[in-house]
Structure formats: C-alpha cells, structure tokens
Amino acid sequence: MGPLPLDVPVPGASFSDLLDLVGASPTFSVPEGANVPSAPEGTTVLALRYHNGVVMAGDRRATEGNLVAHRRIQKVFQADHYSAVAIAGTAGLAIDMVKLFQVELEHYEKIEGIRLSLEGKASFLARLVRGQLPMAFQGLVVVPLFAGYDERLEFGRVYSFDIVGGRYEEIDFGSTGSGSRLARSYLRTTYEDEMTGDDAAALAVQALVSASQEDTATGGPDLRRGIFPNVVRIDSDGVEELSDDVIAPISESAMETIR
C-alpha cells in the first residue's frame, strides 16, 4: 500500500466518483461495427411488498442463446443492511454493477456516519444503469430491481428500472428479466394486500415456478440437484436470506400447485 489518497480532489462520500478519480472505473467501449460476443444472461427476478416489508426472489439460471450457461447463478444480493438488489441481463456486467453498488452504499455510510435514504440508494442505482447505456446499444443490457425497507417511512418499497436508467417505484410488486411478464401476470391475479412475510415468500416462489413453465430461460427449482430460488426478506430487522431448508418445502408445494 502506498500513502493514503489524501489529495484526491473532492471525492465526497461517493466511492464510484473515487474510482473515476483514480482511473479504475469499470468503463469500456466496444469499437464501432464490432460483433459483441454473446455472454451469459440472467433471467427472472421479482420483488413484492407485504405488510411490513419486502420479499425479493430470483431463479438460478443463466442462459447463453438457447443454452444453459449456469445452473446455480445468484441473482439476488444483499445491498446493505436494509436493501437488496436483483439483476437481469448480461450477468457479468450486472454482477460487477452489484459489487460497485454494495461498496458505494457501505462507503457512504462509513464516510458520512449515516446510511443513504432508500430513495437515495435507488437514485444511485439508476445512475449506474444509465452509465451502462453505451453497452446497451451493443446489446449488453443490465436491468436491476431494487427493494428495501425505508427506515424513515417504516415500510418496504420496490423500485424497477428501465434500460436508460429510468426509475419507477412499484406500489405492489415488480419484476425484470425474460420471464418477468409471466411472473407479473401470475402475481397480478394472486397478489393480496397485507400479506405476511411467509405468504409473500411462498407467492414469490410460485410466481417464479409459473414463469419457468412458459419461459425456457427461467430455471424452476431443481429438486434432484437441490437448486432452489434465492429468496430474501427485508423488514425493520434488516435483510434475511432464506436458507434452502426454508425454500425447499415452499418450492415443492409451488411445483405441485402450478399446472
């Protein structure tokens, strides 16, 4: 380690600005007319609100064209103590974006001594998505989904995004990825206000199973290999990643219910 970066000009509390200043930002440009190689893509993730929090879930498949690239990829990540982010689109870029997002939130919290507001976190994520826009023109798209517990307003919130960094707050549920429409149509008919956390987790898994029946890019639970969706629950106690022991029975009963 060299001496500390004392003389960095006005990096404030933002880690990604600091990365820019030291020239380590994850930016890249593809030469015009170049063929972008195909890269694994993550598929369906969703989030829904329940009476005092949010549940977020994602399937485990990544595809490359019509092939399965990964069976157990993780697409739902804890972002900080009170929020989680899920990703769809080019997996490599998306996972990198999540890593930067996680460090950004923690960095801000340590420098300022206080966490960003949930709204602030969502805004920052939108900025990261917009930063990917040049890559999106090359076909490498990343669209995340963000959910968290708002410490100030004391309820769970869900934000979805579009390819240009547009940010939309959802009042009930949101989803992104290839199977997202299927998952949303399932949720549209089954979602109820004031659900419990357990009911919300079960519903999230059912929606994923439902999407996997129609969309080949969405992987359903794989009972033989023991691969289950990633599910997190966020409430006033923070983020809780549900273990396979909890998700396995939910998955099994979801597979029995969904035709």
Place this chain on the structure above:
Amino acid sequence: MTVPFYVAPEQLVRDKAEFARKGIARGRSIVAVDYSGGVLLLGENPSTALHKISEVYDRIAFAGVGKYNEFETLRKAGIRQADLMGYLYSRDDVTAMGLATAFAQTLGMIFTRDPKPFEVEVLIAEISEDNGEHRLFRISYDGTLYDERNFVAIGGKAEQLTEALEELWHEGISLEEAFAAGVEAFRRAEDRESEGWEAAVLEDTNGRRAFRRLDADQFIGK
C-alpha cells in the same frame, strides 16, 4: 534579495515535534483494550455527533486524537484506501498492517514536508480471524509506527493510561471488565470527572462488519 535563515534540521524537527505534542496534549485520549470476545475502543468524548472512533473495514477500526479536522481527514483517506483495495482485489486483502503503514507513511511525509505537522495520533485495531491475537497499531504525529499488545493508548495521557492498564488488564477479561478497567484507567490518568464516553467494539458476533458502537451509559450503570 533576502537570504533565508539557516535552521539546523535537528532544531526544525525538535520544534515541529514539540508543536505537535503540545497540540495533542490539549485533546482527550483514547484506549483500545483486548477482551475475550474482541477489542474495545474507549475514549472521553462529550460530543455525541463528532466521533473519534469509527469503522474502517470489515474487521478494522480507527481512532484518532488531537485536532479533529486533521484526524478526520486521515480517517476518510483510510476508508477510501481500504474500500479501493477491497474492491479492486478482495476483502481479505485489506489488513490493519497495510493500513497502518499507509497512515505512518502519510503522517511521516506530512511531518517532514509540510510547514505545520498534523497534531494527531491515530490507532488502528483489527480483530483476528481465528481467536488469535488481535492487532493494535499506534501511529504518532511523525509517522512512527508502534505494534502494541493487549492494550494501547493514544493522546496526551497515553503514558499514564498505559501504566494504569498494565495493572488493570489481565488475560481473558470480559467486555464489562475491560470497560471498567478503561474507565478506571482514565480516572487515574486524568484528575477530573469524565463529561461523557464514546465506545465501540470490534466483535466477531456482529457478522462481516465487526464494528459496533456501544451505549456507554449501559456500562457505567446510569
């Protein structure tokens, strides 16, 4: 043309050191004490808004005494360095040893190069992964780096505090005992009542981020 006065380097260093020491002596001290579950950092601080103890990385904490704006600058630079390293390589590659040398290098450079040295002393603590010995580093205003064991004190009353802790500390001490020992050490070192405490721990039970602030009042039974 005016010819600058020649000042012998010995004189220059002595003057700067004296200046820095005076500045540090005006502020309040801080101690770090090993206990059975982690490391306790404790200092007198009447303010609840301006912190002297803070989190740097997963298992690493920082404490500074002396001039607030100066150790605050160092604290932020330390967090930047740690987060950069952890992001570019791996979280495991950020160590107290690496950070302490970076702080030492920086303070040493400022001491020799700048007309006014930083009037600060800083402390870097790291809890060990496998219940081994925790790391405690003290870095003085001129960049001298000290590797300490079991407990360490920084600030104007560092010597008296260390003396007191030598008597009060013992192997396998609990958090409550460590806190009481710290408070007692301050009582012996300073001839006055404390106007408030700032305390934090690095503890394995806190998950990846081991740092947690303590409510000092709970420990002194107010």
